[in-house]
Amino acid sequence: MSRVKITKPVxxxxxxxxxxxxxxxxFGRVGSDDHHIFINKRILIEITEYSKTNLSRELxxxxxxxxxxxxxxxxxxxxxxxxxxxxxxxxxxxxxxxESWHEIGVIKEQKYPDALLVGWHHTHPSFGIFxxxxxxxxxxxxxxxxxxxALVVDPVADKLGFFQWKNGKVVTCGFHMVIPGxxxx
Ligand SMILES: [Zn+2]
Numbered sequence: 001m002s003r004v005k006i007t008k009p010v011x012x013x014x015x016x017x018x019x020x021x022x023x024x025x026x027f028g029r030v031g032s033d034d035h036h037i038f039i040n041k042r043i044l045i046e047i048t049e050y051s052k053t054n055l056s057r058e059l060x061x062x063x064x065x066x067x068x069x070x071x072x073x074x075x076x077x078x079x080x081x082x083x084x085x086x087x088x089x090x091x092x093x094x095x096x097x098x099e100s101w102h103e104i105g106v107i108k109e110q111k112y113p114d115a116l117l118v119g120w121h122h123t124h125p126s127f128g129i130f131x132x133x134x135x136x137x138x139x140x141x142x143x144x145x146x147x148x149x150a151l152v153v154d155p156v157a158d159k160l161g162f163f164q165w166k167n168g169k170v171v172t173c174g175f176h177m178v179i180p181g182x183x184x185x
Contacts, residue, residue: 028174
């Protein structure tokens with residue numbers, strides 16, 4: 001699939017500044033100089049439910065959304081998920097295969113032609129939230145733009161965590177869950 005090297009965000013009002021349209025729930029620490037991550041609640045549920053469909057092997061997929069900035073602050077939105085069903089799922093590793101990239105590319109072009117690959121997801125059944133050496137290899141190889149993120153889910157412990165680039169390193173970070181529909185007044 002084509003991987004366009006987008007380096008500039010599109011200017012768009014952040015969900016943080018639209019309380020009339022979105023309710024937000026923050027998880028973990030979101031630093032002021034982080035790329036803020038906004039994930040749609042429905043997609044987060046879709047990912048965690050898919051993660052639970054195999055508790056003995058790792059599953060993975062890609063995060064689809066957009067890269068924006070508002071008032072000089074960059075942020076990414078995660079608006080869809082494509083499972084890499086043709087990836088290589090082992091008990092303690094997940095890899096995107098050539099076939100899985102093809103599958104992801106076809107689905108993305110059909111369903112989300114204007115969106116970006118903002119990151120990837122994979123599971124660590126019962127061994128916690130971190131990026132292994134192989135995970136770092138994948139992140140550096142395929143998700144190496146400053147705004148691309150990784151999501152790790154442990155479906156056994158029912159935990160998850162995001163990672164993002166910061167000063168050339170990949171570090172753990174917090175995120176916002178976005179619930180469409182503004183606060184009741
Ligand atoms: Zn891993």
